[in-house]
Amino acid sequence: MEDLSTLNVTTSKLYHSNLLNQSLNASLTNFQEFVFNRRLLLNVIAYCIMFMIGTVSNISVFVAAYRRSRIGSSQFLRTNVHSMVLHLTVADLIVTIIVIPVEIFWRISVQWYIGNLCCKGFMFLRAFGFYLSSMTLVCLSLDRYIAISQPLATLEPRSNRRRGRIMLLCAWIISGFCALPQAIYTLYNHS
Structure with a gap:
């Protein structure tokens, strides 16, 4: 035993x-x-290319959509599609101008030097930009579905615009709630 x-x-x-x-x-x-290695160098190069292309294209789309929404007093030019494209561009600019440069810095430095509060804020904005972009695309798809399935309902511009604003407001709020855990629960200690 x-x-x-x-x-x-x-x-x-x-x-x-x-x-x-x-x-x-x-x-x-x-x-x-x-340790900064070849894989991280390729990531940095890819992020730099995405940053340059994304910044130029998103700013040009934003300027065009903003001008289109402000030119003239015609109700036809101020549709939900233009408003949603403008919001989609803002979401993409959040990712392009805020997230990608921080990702580049993070890849080059290999460690996070900015502190826990900035880490939580960055992780929130990172998730928020992606959620907002996705939610805005969902709003755009729903708006186009309603326009096709109920064409007479979209003829009244006041209710049409109101529905679009409510959908976009919901997209912003839902994106904020979905990204909120990133701001609360992101603390990594790699030492």
Whole structure:
């Protein structure tokens, strides 16, 4: 009977020793991820290209949509589509102008030096931009669905515009709520 208990203790020690070795090896391999390498350089180059193309294209779309919504007093020019494209461009500009440069800095520095509050704010804006872009596309799709399935309902411009504003307001609020956990629960300690 003593042999079995000794065997059980020995296997337990070996098991825990093996787990310790695996965790030490895992921490050493994870430490290698915090070194600027070729993969991160390719990420930085890709992010720089996306930043340049995204900034130029989103600003030009924003200017065109803004001018289109402000030119003339015609109700036809101020449709929900133009308003939603304007909001979609704002969401994409949040990602392009705020998220991508911070991602570039993060990839170059390999570590986060700005502090926990900025990390939470950045993670919130990162998620918020993507959620807002997706929600605005959903609003645009729903608006076009209503326009096709109920063409007479879209002839009244006042209710049509009101529906579009409510949909966009819901998109902003839902995106904020969906991104809120990123601002609350993001604390990573890699040391």
